[in-house]
Amino acid sequence: MTERVGPIPDRGTGSGRPGRRPGPSQTREAVLAAARRLFAERGYEKTTIRAIGRAAGVDAALVHHFFGTKEQVFVAAMAFPFDPADLIRDVVSGPREGLAQRLVRFFLSVWRDPEARAPFFAILRSASTNEQAAAMLREFISSALLARVAGTLGLPRLRVEGAAAQLVGIALVRYVVGVEPLASAPEDEVVALVAPVIEYYLNG
Amino acid sequence: MTERVGPIPDRGTGSGRPGRRPGPSQTREAVLAAARRLFAERGYEKTTIRAIGRAAGVDAALVHHFFGTKEQVFVAAMAFPFDPADLIRDVVSGPREGLAQRLVRFFLSVWRDPEARAPFFAILRSASTNEQAAAMLREFISSALLARVAGTLGLPRLRVEGAAAQLVGIALVRYVVGVEPLASAPEDEVVALVAPVIEYYLNG
Numbered sequence: 001m002t003e004r005v006g007p008i009p010d011r012g013t014g015s016g017r018p019g020r021r022p023g024p025s026q027t028r029e030a031v032l033a034a035a036r037r038l039f040a041e042r043g044y045e046k047t048t049i050r051a052i053g054r055a056a057g058v059d060a061a062l063v064h065h066f067f068g069t070k071e072q073v074f075v076a077a078m079a080f081p082f083d084p085a086d087l088i089r090d091v092v093s094g095p096r097e098g099l100a101q102r103l104v105r106f107f108l109s110v111w112r113d114p115e116a117r118a119p120f121f122a123i124l125r126s127a128s129t130n131e132q133a134a135a136m137l138r139e140f141i142s143s144a145l146l147a148r149v150a151g152t153l154g155l156p157r158l159r160v161e162g163a164a165a166q167l168v169g170i171a172l173v174r175y176v177v178g179v180e181p182l183a184s185a186p187e188d189e190v191v192a193l194v195a196p197v198i199e200y201y202l203n204g
Numbered sequence: 205m206t207e208r209v210g211p212i213p214d215r216g217t218g219s220g221r222p223g224r225r226p227g228p229s230q231t232r233e234a235v236l237a238a239a240r241r242l243f244a245e246r247g248y249e250k251t252t253i254r255a256i257g258r259a260a261g262v263d264a265a266l267v268h269h270f271f272g273t274k275e276q277v278f279v280a281a282m283a284f285p286f287d288p289a290d291l292i293r294d295v296v297s298g299p300r301e302g303l304a305q306r307l308v309r310f311f312l313s314v315w316r317d318p319e320a321r322a323p324f325f326a327i328l329r330s331a332s333t334n335e336q337a338a339a340m341l342r343e344f345i346s347s348a349l350l351a352r353v354a355g356t357l358g359l360p361r362l363r364v365e366g367a368a369a370q371l372v373g374i375a376l377v378r379y380v381v382g383v384e385p386l387a388s389a390p391e392d393e394v395v396a397l398v399a400p401v402i403e404y405y406l407n408g
Contacts, residue, residue, distance in 0.1 A: 121332045124332075124380070124381075128329060128380045134380065134381060134382060137381055138383055141383055142383055146383065157385055162386075162398060165370065166370045166373055168377065169369035169372045169373025173369040174369075176328070179345055179350065179365055180346070182365040193366050200404070
């Protein structure tokens, strides 16, 4: 991900306002830039909110205030297309009945939006050429996403990963390569096709 | 795919042998370079063996002699990891019993080899940033791969694409992102996990 790491703004000297204290949006950007750099250098797990604050020259409490949890800092810094906490709260924690359908619908709604899927495919591209980027993505997906889904549902990780592989494969075939008829099939038809597969993995 | 299109060797003047006729390996390379350029410019379907021969300055019969069918020229030019004709003959045309297991094993054997999967992920990366590359890959996958699998098995295309999405998703999670335990699971375990999904799509 090193190519997405922007410079940390020179606090207080930007925007032709020498001597002024940085505004909230400059500070926010400085925190995101520091986060991108640390996630790329140290990986997801070894990066702390405290270290991100220190690298951005702000208090850890301010990082919390701006973004919330470390997952949320990652989601904002990498433009990850959704917050895993939302997925858990809104989809996975709901009734078991209809869960497979809701999961497929949730991911179709995420990938449907080109502005949400583009950064995710950029992260995947980085991961396919750069082991550091792959490690960062792997750690984030493992601890923020898969472990929590598996824990909430009481499922073996391998089954959650089979389901994740099906969903990301659908995104690739439907949106990246754009193979017909899957590319243009109505969402209801895709849900009807794929939900039984997710059901199978969840009932393992 | 434009970044993978190499220059056509200057026939007869390379290798410090001015005036000599090009050897077979130079001609072979010239055909592959012409093929890469034409597939990228015109797409897979509109490119013909005849046009590839013309662009490389050789007879179409020589292109046939070197590579075989247009699919095989594409497989060689793009370093596509397997020949669709082999998949049809060795896997899809076999007995229906055990077909799902054979399909999963076939793809695991293809992706397992880093030298086979690297060019495929390079094509996928191109497709995710470049609409021309996406169109070329889409046409090849549609006509050389999915249409033939669907035809041989008498299945709707959408079901074949669901199965393809599952298989390519497994490759991404297992080999590109490398998420555990899927990344290190023995192949037999992956076959046991994924074959029921392929079975479901094939029994549509």
